[in-house]
Amino acid sequence: MSTALQAQHVRDEIIIRMENVQKWYGSFHVLKDINLEVRTGERIVICGPSGSGKSTLIRCINHLEHAQEGRIVVDRIELGASSRNLDAIRREVGMVFQQFNLFPHLTVLQNCMLAPMKVRGTSKSEAEATARKYLERVRIPEQADKYPAQLSGGQQQRVAIARALCMNPKIMLFDEPTSALDPEMVKEVLDTMVNLAEEGMTMICVTHEMGFARQVADRIIFMDRGEIVEEGTPDTFFTNPRHERTRNFLGQILSH
Amino acid sequence: MLRQFGTNEFLFILTAARWTVLLSLIAFAGGAIGGLIVALSRVSSLKALSLTAGGFIQVFQGTPLLMQLFLVFFGATTLGFDTNPWIAAAVALTLNASAFLGEIWRGCIQAVPKGQWEAAGALGLHYPATMRYIILPQAFKIALPPTVGFLVQLIKATSLAAIIGFTEVTRAGQIINNATFRPFVVFGIVAAIYFILCWPLSHLSMRLERRFAAATTR
Numbered sequence: 001m002s003t004a005l006q007a008q009h010v011r012d013e014i015i016i017r018m019e020n021v022q023k024w025y026g027s028f029h030v031l032k033d034i035n036l037e038v039r040t041g042e043r044i045v046i047c048g049p050s051g052s053g054k055s056t057l058i059r060c061i062n063h064l065e066h067a068q069e070g071r072i073v074v075d076r077i078e079l080g081a082s083s084r085n086l087d088a089i090r091r092e093v094g095m096v097f098q099q100f101n102l103f104p105h106l107t108v109l110q111n112c113m114l115a116p117m118k119v120r121g122t123s124k125s126e127a128e129a130t131a132r133k134y135l136e137r138v139r140i141p142e143q144a145d146k147y148p149a150q151l152s153g154g155q156q157q158r159v160a161i162a163r164a165l166c167m168n169p170k171i172m173l174f175d176e177p178t179s180a181l182d183p184e185m186v187k188e189v190l191d192t193m194v195n196l197a198e199e200g201m202t203m204i205c206v207t208h209e210m211g212f213a214r215q216v217a218d219r220i221i222f223m224d225r226g227e228i229v230e231e232g233t234p235d236t237f238f239t240n241p242r243h244e245r246t247r248n249f250l251g252q253i254l255s256h
Numbered sequence: 257m258l259r260q261f262g263t264n265e266f267l268f269i270l271t272a273a274r275w276t277v278l279l280s281l282i283a284f285a286g287g288a289i290g291g292l293i294v295a296l297s298r299v300s301s302l303k304a305l306s307l308t309a310g311g312f313i314q315v316f317q318g319t320p321l322l323m324q325l326f327l328v329f330f331g332a333t334t335l336g337f338d339t340n341p342w343i344a345a346a347v348a349l350t351l352n353a354s355a356f357l358g359e360i361w362r363g364c365i366q367a368v369p370k371g372q373w374e375a376a377g378a379l380g381l382h383y384p385a386t387m388r389y390i391i392l393p394q395a396f397k398i399a400l401p402p403t404v405g406f407l408v409q410l411i412k413a414t415s416l417a418a419i420i421g422f423t424e425v426t427r428a429g430q431i432i433n434n435a436t437f438r439p440f441v442v443f444g445i446v447a448a449i450y451f452i453l454c455w456p457l458s459h460l461s462m463r464l465e466r467r468f469a470a471a472t473t474r
Contacts, residue, residue, distance in 0.1 A: 097375065
Protein backbone atom coordinates (compact mmCIF):
# COMPACT_ATOMS: atom_id res chain seq x y z
CA MET A 1 0.00 0.00 0.00
CA SER A 2 1.40 3.35 -0.98
CA THR A 3 1.65 6.07 1.60
CA ALA A 4 1.39 8.58 -1.23
CA LEU A 5 -2.25 7.62 -1.48
CA GLN A 6 -3.68 10.29 0.72
CA ALA A 7 -6.90 10.14 2.59
CA GLN A 8 -9.74 11.89 0.81
CA HIS A 9 -10.06 14.74 3.26
CA VAL A 10 -6.51 15.96 2.64
CA ARG A 11 -6.19 18.46 -0.18
CA ASP A 12 -3.11 19.34 -2.15
CA GLU A 13 -2.84 22.87 -0.92
CA ILE A 14 -0.16 23.41 1.70
CA ILE A 15 -1.59 25.47 4.54
CA ILE A 16 1.40 25.52 6.90
CA ARG A 17 4.99 25.50 5.82
CA MET A 18 7.94 25.63 8.21
CA GLU A 19 11.40 25.92 6.68
CA ASN A 20 14.64 25.60 8.60
CA VAL A 21 13.07 26.92 11.77
CA GLN A 22 15.50 27.38 14.64
CA LYS A 23 14.79 28.55 18.12
CA TRP A 24 16.87 29.01 21.24
CA TYR A 25 15.94 29.80 24.82
CA GLY A 26 19.16 31.51 25.81
CA SER A 27 21.80 28.94 24.94
CA PHE A 28 19.31 26.06 24.91
CA HIS A 29 18.52 24.99 21.36
CA VAL A 30 14.79 24.10 21.54
CA LEU A 31 14.02 23.75 17.84
CA LYS A 32 16.70 22.44 15.51
CA ASP A 33 16.17 23.00 11.81
CA ILE A 34 12.47 22.16 11.71
CA ASN A 35 10.98 21.51 8.28
CA LEU A 36 7.31 20.72 8.12
CA GLU A 37 4.55 20.97 5.55
CA VAL A 38 0.92 20.56 6.49
CA ARG A 39 -1.82 20.22 3.89
CA THR A 40 -5.33 21.53 4.21
CA GLY A 41 -7.48 19.00 6.03
CA GLU A 42 -4.53 17.05 7.34
CA ARG A 43 -4.48 15.85 10.95
CA ILE A 44 -1.10 15.64 12.49
CA VAL A 45 -0.16 14.28 15.86
CA ILE A 46 3.13 15.34 17.40
CA CYS A 47 4.52 13.19 20.15
CA GLY A 48 7.77 12.85 21.98
CA PRO A 49 9.29 13.03 25.45
CA SER A 50 8.70 16.14 27.55
CA GLY A 51 11.07 18.94 26.75
CA SER A 52 11.48 17.77 23.19
CA GLY A 53 10.10 21.01 21.72
CA LYS A 54 6.64 19.80 20.64
CA SER A 55 4.71 22.58 22.31
CA THR A 56 7.24 25.18 21.25
CA LEU A 57 6.86 24.04 17.67
CA ILE A 58 3.11 24.52 17.53
CA ARG A 59 3.32 27.76 19.51
CA CYS A 60 5.60 29.09 16.78
CA ILE A 61 2.82 28.54 14.23
CA ASN A 62 0.57 31.20 15.78
CA HIS A 63 3.56 33.17 17.05
CA LEU A 64 3.01 32.78 20.76
CA GLU A 65 6.72 31.99 20.53
CA HIS A 66 9.08 33.54 18.06
CA ALA A 67 11.56 31.46 16.17
CA GLN A 68 14.84 33.27 15.68
CA GLU A 69 15.57 31.72 12.30
CA GLY A 70 13.68 30.18 9.43
CA ARG A 71 10.38 30.80 7.68
CA ILE A 72 6.87 30.00 8.82
CA VAL A 73 4.09 30.51 6.31
CA VAL A 74 0.50 29.99 7.39
CA ASP A 75 -2.26 30.06 4.79
CA ARG A 76 0.12 31.89 2.42
CA ILE A 77 0.71 34.56 5.06
CA GLU A 78 4.24 35.03 6.24
CA LEU A 79 4.87 36.95 9.40
CA GLY A 80 7.13 39.75 8.33
CA ALA A 81 7.79 42.79 10.40
CA SER A 82 4.16 43.80 10.18
CA SER A 83 1.83 43.07 13.02
CA ARG A 84 -1.04 43.11 10.54
CA ASN A 85 0.17 39.73 9.31
CA LEU A 86 0.20 38.47 12.86
CA ASP A 87 -3.47 39.43 13.16
CA ALA A 88 -4.26 37.66 9.90
CA ILE A 89 -2.47 34.51 11.05
CA ARG A 90 -4.15 34.46 14.43
CA ARG A 91 -7.54 34.86 12.83
CA GLU A 92 -6.96 31.63 10.90
CA VAL A 93 -5.45 29.60 13.71
CA GLY A 94 -7.35 28.45 16.79
CA MET A 95 -5.56 27.08 19.80
CA VAL A 96 -6.49 24.85 22.73
CA PHE A 97 -4.21 24.79 25.75
CA GLN A 98 -3.31 22.18 28.31
CA GLN A 99 -4.58 24.40 31.14
CA PHE A 100 -7.72 25.45 29.18
CA ASN A 101 -7.03 29.16 29.85
CA LEU A 102 -10.69 30.07 29.90
CA PHE A 103 -11.45 33.58 31.11
CA PRO A 104 -12.62 32.92 34.69
CA HIS A 105 -14.51 36.20 35.10
CA LEU A 106 -16.70 35.59 32.05
CA THR A 107 -19.48 33.07 31.57
CA VAL A 108 -19.09 30.23 29.10
CA LEU A 109 -21.16 32.15 26.57
CA GLN A 110 -19.17 35.36 27.08
CA ASN A 111 -15.92 33.40 26.72
CA CYS A 112 -17.11 32.32 23.31
CA MET A 113 -18.50 35.70 22.22
CA LEU A 114 -15.68 38.04 23.22
CA ALA A 115 -13.17 37.49 20.42
CA PRO A 116 -15.69 37.39 17.55
CA MET A 117 -17.12 40.70 18.76
CA LYS A 118 -13.84 42.46 19.55
CA VAL A 119 -11.65 41.02 16.80
CA ARG A 120 -14.03 40.37 13.94
CA GLY A 121 -16.57 43.04 14.83
CA THR A 122 -19.44 40.56 14.80
CA SER A 123 -22.72 41.84 16.21
CA LYS A 124 -23.73 40.64 19.65
CA SER A 125 -26.71 38.62 18.44
CA GLU A 126 -24.68 36.95 15.72
CA ALA A 127 -21.81 36.18 18.12
CA GLU A 128 -24.28 34.65 20.54
CA ALA A 129 -25.87 32.51 17.84
CA THR A 130 -22.43 31.28 16.76
CA ALA A 131 -21.40 30.61 20.36
CA ARG A 132 -24.55 28.59 21.03
CA LYS A 133 -24.06 26.65 17.82
CA TYR A 134 -20.54 25.58 18.82
CA LEU A 135 -21.51 24.88 22.43
CA GLU A 136 -24.14 22.60 20.98
CA ARG A 137 -21.47 21.02 18.80
CA VAL A 138 -19.26 20.24 21.81
CA ARG A 139 -22.41 19.05 23.62
CA ILE A 140 -22.62 21.49 26.50
CA PRO A 141 -25.26 24.03 25.41
CA GLU A 142 -26.86 23.85 28.87
CA GLN A 143 -23.73 25.24 30.53
CA ALA A 144 -23.76 28.52 28.58
CA ASP A 145 -24.52 30.77 31.54
CA LYS A 146 -22.15 29.17 34.04
CA TYR A 147 -18.68 30.34 34.93
CA PRO A 148 -15.68 28.16 34.06
CA ALA A 149 -14.98 27.30 37.71
CA GLN A 150 -18.43 25.69 37.92
CA LEU A 151 -17.55 23.15 35.22
CA SER A 152 -15.52 19.96 35.27
CA GLY A 153 -12.13 19.91 33.56
CA GLY A 154 -13.50 18.02 30.57
CA GLN A 155 -16.33 20.49 30.18
CA GLN A 156 -13.92 23.41 30.46
CA GLN A 157 -11.73 22.00 27.74
CA ARG A 158 -14.75 21.53 25.49
CA VAL A 159 -15.69 25.16 26.11
CA ALA A 160 -12.12 26.11 25.14
CA ILE A 161 -12.55 24.18 21.89
CA ALA A 162 -15.88 25.90 21.23
CA ARG A 163 -14.33 29.28 22.01
CA ALA A 164 -11.59 28.71 19.43
CA LEU A 165 -14.11 27.45 16.84
CA CYS A 166 -16.23 30.59 17.23
CA MET A 167 -13.48 32.47 15.38
CA ASN A 168 -14.03 30.12 12.48
CA PRO A 169 -10.36 29.14 12.14
CA LYS A 170 -8.94 27.12 9.28
CA ILE A 171 -6.42 25.38 11.51
CA MET A 172 -6.69 24.14 15.06
CA LEU A 173 -3.68 23.64 17.30
CA PHE A 174 -4.01 21.43 20.37
CA ASP A 175 -1.29 21.67 23.00
CA GLU A 176 -1.64 18.56 25.17
CA PRO A 177 -5.39 19.12 25.52
CA THR A 178 -6.01 16.12 27.77
CA SER A 179 -2.88 16.16 29.94
CA ALA A 180 -4.45 18.20 32.75
CA LEU A 181 -7.63 16.15 32.85
CA ASP A 182 -8.75 13.42 35.20
CA PRO A 183 -8.75 10.10 33.33
CA GLU A 184 -12.53 9.80 33.18
CA MET A 185 -12.76 13.12 31.33
CA VAL A 186 -10.20 12.41 28.65
CA LYS A 187 -12.65 10.58 26.43
CA GLU A 188 -15.21 13.36 26.15
CA VAL A 189 -12.53 15.76 24.97
CA LEU A 190 -11.02 13.27 22.53
CA ASP A 191 -14.49 12.50 21.16
CA THR A 192 -14.97 16.19 20.49
CA MET A 193 -11.65 16.30 18.69
CA VAL A 194 -12.52 13.22 16.63
CA ASN A 195 -15.76 14.92 15.56
CA LEU A 196 -13.82 17.98 14.55
CA ALA A 197 -11.42 15.84 12.53
CA GLU A 198 -14.34 14.14 10.80
CA GLU A 199 -15.61 17.54 9.72
CA GLY A 200 -12.37 18.14 7.86
CA MET A 201 -10.59 20.58 10.16
CA THR A 202 -6.84 20.89 9.71
CA MET A 203 -5.45 19.86 13.08
CA ILE A 204 -2.08 19.67 14.74
CA CYS A 205 -2.22 17.95 18.10
CA VAL A 206 0.53 17.59 20.61
CA THR A 207 -0.65 14.63 22.65
CA HIS A 208 0.35 11.40 24.32
CA GLU A 209 -3.00 9.79 23.48
CA MET A 210 -1.79 7.11 21.11
CA GLY A 211 -5.25 5.65 20.64
CA PHE A 212 -6.38 9.01 19.33
CA ALA A 213 -3.30 9.23 17.12
CA ARG A 214 -3.99 5.81 15.64
CA GLN A 215 -7.64 6.61 15.01
CA VAL A 216 -7.37 10.13 13.63
CA ALA A 217 -3.88 11.06 12.50
CA ASP A 218 -2.86 11.16 8.87
CA ARG A 219 0.69 11.56 10.00
CA ILE A 220 2.51 11.17 13.29
CA ILE A 221 5.60 13.18 14.00
CA PHE A 222 8.05 12.11 16.65
CA MET A 223 10.25 14.77 18.19
CA ASP A 224 13.19 14.43 20.51
CA ARG A 225 15.67 17.06 21.73
CA GLY A 226 14.33 19.73 19.41
CA GLU A 227 14.43 17.65 16.24
CA ILE A 228 11.86 15.90 14.13
CA VAL A 229 13.29 12.41 14.40
CA GLU A 230 10.73 10.50 12.41
CA GLU A 231 7.37 10.90 10.76
CA GLY A 232 4.97 8.54 9.14
CA THR A 233 1.44 7.22 8.93
CA PRO A 234 0.12 5.64 12.13
CA ASP A 235 0.54 2.20 10.60
CA THR A 236 4.22 2.52 9.86
CA PHE A 237 4.88 4.61 12.93
CA PHE A 238 3.52 2.09 15.42
CA THR A 239 4.41 -1.15 13.70
CA ASN A 240 7.69 -0.30 12.07
CA PRO A 241 9.46 2.70 13.61
CA ARG A 242 12.83 3.28 11.99
CA HIS A 243 14.71 5.05 14.74
CA GLU A 244 16.03 3.71 17.97
CA ARG A 245 14.78 6.78 19.85
CA THR A 246 11.25 6.29 18.47
CA ARG A 247 11.28 2.63 19.48
CA ASN A 248 12.40 3.54 23.00
CA PHE A 249 9.70 6.16 23.32
CA LEU A 250 6.98 3.86 22.04
CA GLY A 251 8.24 1.12 24.32
CA GLN A 252 7.87 3.41 27.29
CA ILE A 253 4.41 4.75 26.58
CA LEU A 254 2.85 1.60 25.18
CA SER A 255 4.32 -0.90 27.64
CA HIS A 256 1.64 -0.71 30.30
CA MET B 257 -6.91 82.68 79.52
CA LEU B 258 -7.88 79.08 79.00
CA ARG B 259 -11.14 78.18 77.35
CA GLN B 260 -13.25 75.31 78.67
CA PHE B 261 -13.60 72.25 76.46
CA GLY B 262 -17.31 72.10 75.65
CA THR B 263 -19.80 71.21 72.95
CA ASN B 264 -18.66 73.98 70.62
CA GLU B 265 -15.06 72.83 70.79
CA PHE B 266 -16.12 69.27 70.16
CA LEU B 267 -18.25 70.32 67.18
CA PHE B 268 -15.35 72.35 65.77
CA ILE B 269 -13.20 69.23 65.68
CA LEU B 270 -16.01 67.04 64.38
CA THR B 271 -16.92 69.34 61.52
CA ALA B 272 -13.26 69.60 60.52
CA ALA B 273 -13.43 65.86 59.90
CA ARG B 274 -15.30 66.57 56.66
CA TRP B 275 -12.10 68.14 55.28
CA THR B 276 -10.21 65.01 56.22
CA VAL B 277 -12.79 62.94 54.37
CA LEU B 278 -12.84 65.25 51.38
CA LEU B 279 -9.03 65.40 51.12
CA SER B 280 -8.90 61.60 51.38
CA LEU B 281 -11.47 61.23 48.62
CA ILE B 282 -9.70 63.67 46.31
CA ALA B 283 -6.33 62.02 46.89
CA PHE B 284 -7.86 58.59 46.39
CA ALA B 285 -9.68 59.53 43.19
CA GLY B 286 -6.60 61.28 41.80
CA GLY B 287 -4.39 58.46 42.99
CA ALA B 288 -6.64 55.91 41.30
CA ILE B 289 -6.31 57.63 37.94
CA GLY B 290 -2.58 58.25 38.41
CA GLY B 291 -2.07 54.77 39.81
CA LEU B 292 -3.69 53.14 36.80
CA ILE B 293 -1.42 55.12 34.49
CA VAL B 294 1.64 54.24 36.60
CA ALA B 295 0.69 50.55 36.76
CA LEU B 296 0.06 50.29 33.02
CA SER B 297 3.32 52.11 32.29
CA ARG B 298 5.15 49.81 34.65
CA VAL B 299 3.99 46.65 32.85
CA SER B 300 4.45 48.20 29.41
CA SER B 301 6.93 46.62 27.03
CA LEU B 302 8.21 50.12 26.21
CA LYS B 303 11.40 50.29 28.27
CA ALA B 304 11.45 54.08 28.62
CA LEU B 305 7.88 54.19 29.90
CA SER B 306 8.39 51.34 32.32
CA LEU B 307 11.60 52.84 33.71
CA THR B 308 10.05 56.30 34.11
CA ALA B 309 7.15 54.83 36.04
CA GLY B 310 9.60 52.77 38.10
CA GLY B 311 11.58 55.91 38.96
CA PHE B 312 8.43 57.77 39.93
CA ILE B 313 7.46 54.93 42.28
CA GLN B 314 10.95 54.78 43.82
CA VAL B 315 11.04 58.52 44.52
CA PHE B 316 7.64 58.61 46.21
CA GLN B 317 8.14 55.38 48.12
CA GLY B 318 11.65 56.35 49.19
CA THR B 319 10.93 59.77 50.66
CA PRO B 320 8.70 60.74 53.58
CA LEU B 321 5.25 62.02 52.72
CA LEU B 322 5.94 65.07 54.86
CA MET B 323 8.86 66.04 52.61
CA GLN B 324 6.66 65.55 49.57
CA LEU B 325 4.09 67.89 51.12
CA PHE B 326 6.78 70.50 51.88
CA LEU B 327 8.29 70.25 48.43
CA VAL B 328 4.95 70.70 46.70
CA PHE B 329 3.82 73.47 49.04
CA PHE B 330 7.05 75.50 49.16
CA GLY B 331 8.14 74.44 45.70
CA ALA B 332 5.02 75.90 44.13
CA THR B 333 5.61 79.18 45.93
CA THR B 334 9.26 79.24 44.82
CA LEU B 335 8.16 78.67 41.24
CA GLY B 336 5.85 81.63 41.56
CA PHE B 337 2.53 79.85 41.87
CA ASP B 338 0.21 81.26 44.45
CA THR B 339 -0.62 78.03 46.20
CA ASN B 340 -2.73 77.33 49.23
CA PRO B 341 -2.49 74.40 51.65
CA TRP B 342 -5.60 72.83 50.14
CA ILE B 343 -4.16 72.51 46.65
CA ALA B 344 -0.69 71.59 47.87
CA ALA B 345 -2.05 68.82 50.12
CA ALA B 346 -4.31 67.48 47.38
CA VAL B 347 -1.50 67.45 44.81
CA ALA B 348 1.11 65.88 47.10
CA LEU B 349 -1.25 63.19 48.38
CA THR B 350 -2.46 62.43 44.84
CA LEU B 351 1.12 61.95 43.63
CA ASN B 352 1.94 59.82 46.65
CA ALA B 353 -1.19 57.69 46.21
CA SER B 354 -0.46 57.33 42.49
CA ALA B 355 2.93 55.84 43.28
CA PHE B 356 1.69 53.42 45.93
CA LEU B 357 -1.47 52.36 44.09
CA GLY B 358 0.56 52.04 40.89
CA GLU B 359 2.92 49.62 42.57
CA ILE B 360 0.09 47.64 44.21
CA TRP B 361 -1.80 47.38 40.93
CA ARG B 362 1.30 46.47 38.93
CA GLY B 363 1.63 43.42 41.16
CA CYS B 364 -2.06 42.58 40.66
CA ILE B 365 -1.82 42.87 36.88
CA GLN B 366 1.22 40.62 36.90
CA ALA B 367 -0.56 38.14 39.16
CA VAL B 368 -3.01 37.31 36.36
CA PRO B 369 -1.69 34.05 34.88
CA LYS B 370 0.31 34.24 31.67
CA GLY B 371 -2.06 31.75 30.08
CA GLN B 372 -4.73 34.44 30.00
CA TRP B 373 -2.51 36.62 27.78
CA GLU B 374 -1.75 33.65 25.57
CA ALA B 375 -5.39 32.66 25.20
CA ALA B 376 -6.35 36.23 24.34
CA GLY B 377 -3.45 36.53 21.90
CA ALA B 378 -4.30 33.22 20.24
CA LEU B 379 -7.85 34.51 19.73
CA GLY B 380 -6.46 37.56 17.97
CA LEU B 381 -7.19 40.11 20.70
CA HIS B 382 -4.83 43.07 20.78
CA TYR B 383 -3.09 44.54 23.80
CA PRO B 384 -5.71 47.20 24.67
CA ALA B 385 -8.64 44.79 24.33
CA THR B 386 -6.79 42.09 26.27
CA MET B 387 -6.02 44.56 29.04
CA ARG B 388 -9.50 45.93 29.20
CA TYR B 389 -11.62 42.80 28.87
CA ILE B 390 -9.36 40.05 30.22
CA ILE B 391 -6.54 41.27 32.45
CA LEU B 392 -7.87 44.32 34.30
CA PRO B 393 -11.17 42.74 35.39
CA GLN B 394 -9.22 39.87 36.95
CA ALA B 395 -6.56 42.17 38.39
CA PHE B 396 -9.33 44.30 39.90
CA LYS B 397 -10.56 41.41 42.02
CA ILE B 398 -7.07 40.71 43.28
CA ALA B 399 -6.48 44.42 43.91
CA LEU B 400 -9.59 45.14 45.94
CA PRO B 401 -8.40 44.10 49.43
CA PRO B 402 -4.97 45.82 49.28
CA THR B 403 -6.53 48.91 47.70
CA VAL B 404 -9.05 49.30 50.50
CA GLY B 405 -6.18 48.71 52.91
CA PHE B 406 -4.23 51.51 51.26
CA LEU B 407 -7.23 53.85 51.55
CA VAL B 408 -6.95 53.42 55.33
CA GLN B 409 -3.29 54.45 55.18
CA LEU B 410 -4.23 57.42 53.03
CA ILE B 411 -6.88 58.70 55.44
CA LYS B 412 -4.37 58.63 58.26
CA ALA B 413 -1.73 60.25 56.07
CA THR B 414 -3.95 63.30 55.49
CA SER B 415 -3.14 64.29 59.10
CA LEU B 416 0.26 65.48 57.85
CA ALA B 417 -1.48 68.21 55.89
CA ALA B 418 -2.03 69.88 59.27
CA ILE B 419 1.66 70.81 59.27
CA ILE B 420 1.37 72.99 56.17
CA GLY B 421 -1.64 74.69 57.72
CA PHE B 422 -4.55 72.82 56.22
CA THR B 423 -7.36 72.72 58.77
CA GLU B 424 -8.50 69.15 58.74
CA VAL B 425 -9.29 67.16 61.87
CA THR B 426 -5.75 67.02 63.29
CA ARG B 427 -5.16 70.75 62.87
CA ALA B 428 -8.59 71.46 64.34
CA GLY B 429 -7.46 69.45 67.35
CA GLN B 430 -4.26 71.46 67.65
CA ILE B 431 -6.20 74.72 67.51
CA ILE B 432 -8.62 73.61 70.21
CA ASN B 433 -5.80 72.23 72.33
CA ASN B 434 -3.93 75.53 72.15
CA ALA B 435 -7.02 77.26 73.50
CA THR B 436 -8.14 74.72 76.11
CA PHE B 437 -4.93 72.88 76.93
CA ARG B 438 -6.70 69.55 77.33
CA PRO B 439 -4.41 67.52 75.07
CA PHE B 440 -5.49 64.08 76.25
CA VAL B 441 -9.19 64.75 75.70
CA VAL B 442 -8.67 66.67 72.47
CA PHE B 443 -6.31 64.27 70.75
CA GLY B 444 -8.27 61.33 72.12
CA ILE B 445 -11.28 62.66 70.26
CA VAL B 446 -9.22 63.27 67.12
CA ALA B 447 -7.87 59.74 67.26
CA ALA B 448 -11.39 58.37 67.79
CA ILE B 449 -12.60 60.17 64.68
CA TYR B 450 -9.81 58.59 62.60
CA PHE B 451 -10.66 55.23 64.08
CA ILE B 452 -14.35 55.60 63.21
CA LEU B 453 -13.37 56.47 59.64
CA CYS B 454 -10.79 53.73 59.24
CA TRP B 455 -12.11 50.78 61.18
CA PRO B 456 -15.01 49.90 58.86
CA LEU B 457 -12.59 50.06 55.93
CA SER B 458 -10.02 47.82 57.62
CA HIS B 459 -12.82 45.44 58.40
CA LEU B 460 -14.02 45.53 54.78
CA SER B 461 -10.49 44.92 53.54
CA MET B 462 -10.13 41.85 55.74
CA ARG B 463 -13.49 40.50 54.65
CA LEU B 464 -12.64 41.02 50.98
CA GLU B 465 -9.35 39.26 51.51
CA ARG B 466 -11.02 36.27 53.12
CA ARG B 467 -13.59 36.09 50.35
CA PHE B 468 -10.85 36.31 47.75
CA ALA B 469 -8.84 33.58 49.47
CA ALA B 470 -11.92 31.36 49.60
CA ALA B 471 -12.62 31.96 45.91
CA THR B 472 -9.10 31.13 44.79
CA THR B 473 -8.26 28.13 46.94
CA ARG B 474 -11.06 26.06 45.48
